[in-house]
Amino acid sequence: LLDDNEQIRQQQQAWLLEQYPDAANYVKTLTLLSSSLQERLAIPLVELLVPLLKTLDSDVQKGLLEQVLVLAKWDKKLNLFEICLYSLLKQSFSEVLPDRSSHTIKKINVVAYEFNCIVSCLIHNTGSGETEKQALHQRMLNVFTMKQGALIAEKELSAKKIYLTLKKLSALSPMLKRSLMDVCGDIVLHDGIVRAQEYQALKLMSLVLACPMPALPLTTNT
Incomplete structure (x- = not known):
């Protein structure tokens, strides 16, 4: 830190x-x-x-x-890495451990906004231009067949909002978690470069959600 x-x-x-x-x-x-x-x-x-x-x-x-x-x-x-690190520690210290066998969210439409929050946050972290961000955002939402929802402005993605979003998404079904992580991996890889902080944030997110990391190249760019 x-x-x-x-x-x-x-x-x-x-x-x-x-x-x-x-x-x-x-x-x-x-x-x-x-x-x-x-x-x-x-x-x-x-x-x-x-x-x-x-x-x-x-x-x-x-x-x-x-x-x-x-x-x-x-x-x-606060960047995504720091938010994910805090979320992981907060979750680990919780007296009431989450029941990993109970996945209450099984439909993507229930968490469409939360998915958009994570996708938008990662896209803003790419440092791309606005036009490229918009195109990437639409492409990622199409993966989820989510036609609605614009790219959420970076200023609206507060640390508290991302923390609460991750907390809610921890109740996703394994299939939805994997779909989300795969799309997050695609965002990180969209420019062919996996930056160290992007990899770290993605890894922490996988720990928070208790979901395997998507396949990424072994070499990273700092």
């Missing part, structure tokens, strides 16, 4: 040291290790840490979630 911008990164590091004054050396060591960590290893590391974090006291978990939000919001915005 440390920002790529050096000035913001230093501010975040200083704040972390304030949170853990008795473990300053440990925090500095972890910061150095994280800076040299290859991006492709970030998500596997999260997967390894989640079971351990689930054993923490509920108050500690709550504090951790608050700190994650502070760091993620430091640059005054």
